[in-house]
Amino acid sequence: MELVKKRTGIEAKFFEICSSVVQENEFILYDMEYISASSTLRVFIMNEETKTADIDECVKVTRAMNPFFDEEAESAQPWIPNDIVLEVSSPGMFRALKSIEHFELAMNQRIQCSITGKLDESLIQEAPKSVKKGSALIGKLIKIEENNIILEIDGFNLPLTFDQLKKVNLEPEV
Secondary structure: OOOOOOOOHHHHHHHHHHHHHHHHOOOEEEEEEEEOOOOEEEEEEEEOOOOEOOHHHHHHHHHHHHHHHHHHHOOOOOOOOOOOEEEEEOOOOOOEOOOHHHHHHOOOOEEEEEEOOOOOOOOOOOOOHHHHOOOEEEEEEEEEOOOEEEEEEOOEEEEEEOOOEEEEEEOOOO
């Protein structure tokens, strides 16, 4: 799993604007993606206290973004597409963990990890069946280290390197 996303070109410009606007409105920019084929800019925000964003918070950020879009549209050489679609939302209950910051926000919470390959047999000899059975693991994130995380599954601490992780999401009990 690549934890540092390199943003270039128009996506880097959007990220700079989004970071600034979201921070000025006292939210966390959880993630952002620009889909050039549909000119869609998706901005995922989070209230630091609630760890989510409600509709009013999303509207607030949307309105704060509009002056930047309007100003750019009137400039001599606009870089924002005329048909831009802005979507501001919460990252959701089952949000993806794609960066170290995401993992830090998920500390001591249940996560689901889809892994590549098989687990090292020497690491899981004493593990419960829930660890040995498959490539999708659900447990509590208890530690983040430089190259790996530690997942507690049924009382067993399982180290997983970031290279082993294919996809990771929050997995709250509902």
